[in-house]
Amino acid sequence: DYFEERGLRVWMDINCLGRAGVLHDIVHGLKNTKLVIACVSDEYTQSEVCRNEFLFAKNTLRLPVVLGIFGIGDKWRTTEVGMCSLTCPQVNFQFENPSAFEDIYNHIHSNLPKRLASAKDTSVNAITKPGTEETTTAAYQELFELTQRKFLRVTSGFAETMNARAYPRLFALDFMGDKERSAQELARIEMATQMNTQRQQQDEQENTERDLEAERQRDEELLREQQEAKATADGDSKEKETVKEKVKTLCIRVLCENEENWHTAGNPFEITEKIVIQNSALYLSRMMLLLKQSDLPLEMLTSDEGEIELQKLTEIANSMTMEVKDSYGYLRRCVMDCDLEEKYSGLKQCLMPSGKVLWLCEEHQNQPRVILVTGSMAGGYNRPQAEEKSEIMKALVKLNERIANNELPPPTIKVPSIESVRRLSTEKQSQ
Numbered sequence: 001d002y003f004e005e006r007g008l009r010v011w012m013d014i015n016c017l018g019r020a021g022v023l024h025d026i027v028h029g030l031k032n033t034k035l036v037i038a039c040v041s042d043e044y045t046q047s048e049v050c051r052n053e054f055l056f057a058k059n060t061l062r063l064p065v066v067l068g069i070f071g072i073g074d075k076w077r078t079t080e081v082g083m084c085s086l087t088c089p090q091v092n093f094q095f096e097n098p099s100a101f102e103d104i105y106n107h108i109h110s111n112l113p114k115r116l117a118s119a120k121d122t123s124v125n126a127i128t129k130p131g132t133e134e135t136t137t138a139a140y141q142e143l144f145e146l147t148q149r150k151f152l153r154v155t156s157g158f159a160e161t162m163n164a165r166a167y168p169r170l171f172a173l174d175f176m177g178d179k180e181r182s183a184q185e186l187a188r189i190e191m192a193t194q195m196n197t198q199r200q201q202q203d204e205q206e207n208t209e210r211d212l213e214a215e216r217q218r219d220e221e222l223l224r225e226q227q228e229a230k231a232t233a234d235g236d237s238k239e240k241e242t243v244k245e246k247v248k249t250l251c252i253r254v255l256c257e258n259e260e261n262w263h264t265a266g267n268p269f270e271i272t273e274k275i276v277i278q279n280s281a282l283y284l285s286r287m288m289l290l291l292k293q294s295d296l297p298l299e300m301l302t303s304d305e306g307e308i309e310l311q312k313l314t315e316i317a318n319s320m321t322m323e324v325k326d327s328y329g330y331l332r333r334c335v336m337d338c339d340l341e342e343k344y345s346g347l348k349q350c351l352m353p354s355g356k357v358l359w360l361c362e363e364h365q366n367q368p369r370v371i372l373v374t375g376s377m378a379g380g381y382n383r384p385q386a387e388e389k390s391e392i393m394k395a396l397v398k399l400n401e402r403i404a405n406n407e408l409p410p411p412t413i414k415v416p417s418i419e420s421v422r423r424l425s426t427e428k429q430s431q
Helices: 022-031 042-046 048-060 080-084 100-111 118-160 183-202 204-234 237-246 274-291 304-319 324-338 382-404 418-430
Strands: 036-040 065-069 090-092 171-175 250-256 263-270 348-351 357-360
Touching: 022 048, 036 042, 036 048, 042 048, 042 080, 048 065, 048 080, 048 118, 065 100, 090 100, 118 274, 118 324, 171 263, 171 274, 171 304, 171 324, 250 324, 263 324, 274 304, 274 324
Parallel strands: 036 065, 065 090
Antiparallel strands: 171 250, 250 263, 348 357
């Protein structure tokens, strides 16, 4: 209000966000800003969004920055924000300072770029508007990819601390589609198919009867579904929506870590227990906040039901006392336990030209200069170790059998007795 009363137009991120996503609104606001007033404190530098906003304005857009110092600490001076703001004018609000706002106002006037004449300004704006929009889009993409890389780096650190086999690292919360099958269901179907095949080989007649019974049950189920569908069709649209809401099922989707755009891979993992959401809320709330700025077509991010579910997720996360690392580790173990056949959602570890190792889908594995890491091709890293251990055990068993049967040849080196060794040692000492 102080600055607006003096004829300055003020844009504040806390008041102007939410129209097109946090990151996009910040980029759009900064692109239309002549000067930035950063309200810096220790808490400010601990926020990843605030840090990225400051560095984007200072280093990428090269906007003039005036610091307003708040809080009670000065640890922020030793951070990246503090290092980049050494040349910025500062006004201290940590102590009583009646002239603080006037000082900032003077810094604004001394650092604002010179305005163009109105006619010329209008002409330039008319000419450069398309280019400005393209620059804004590119700047937004740059900021989003920077945040995405930092998130993956932190998540990778969490994954490395887990005592578990190599496994994909990115997971998102979503709704299962109406006709979509979960990875657990497909695994159960495959196991049932294998069991049926074995039983068929043992007793063809019994298997035939079972098939007939299964076919009869399927016919009954189909008839029941048709009757339910007909009954539902007779109801009004509101009843249909109510039925649809009841059958929505939460699931976890594994993401391909392609650097340009993360996307879902493989079949989802159905969430069957509420405890999974509760213990994973801290990680999932942060992941979904990041994905909300992307173009990932998740129903959780585009539907009203998803918005309600994300609000619940945030409330649960705020009430939890566990660390984000523990929340992530719990979710990752749950997904690994559900992946009974170790399909890894079709992802494999790949060495990128930058030296990073990412979990990529089949499409992105075939990109130029991407090298497939051998360790993730055949069921993880534990299986070769288990086979090696088995071979060692077999060799030890054979060795014990040969010892028991006196099949080993006599030693080729004669081992001296204890008395001779002692006598030799005594002679050396006397010399």
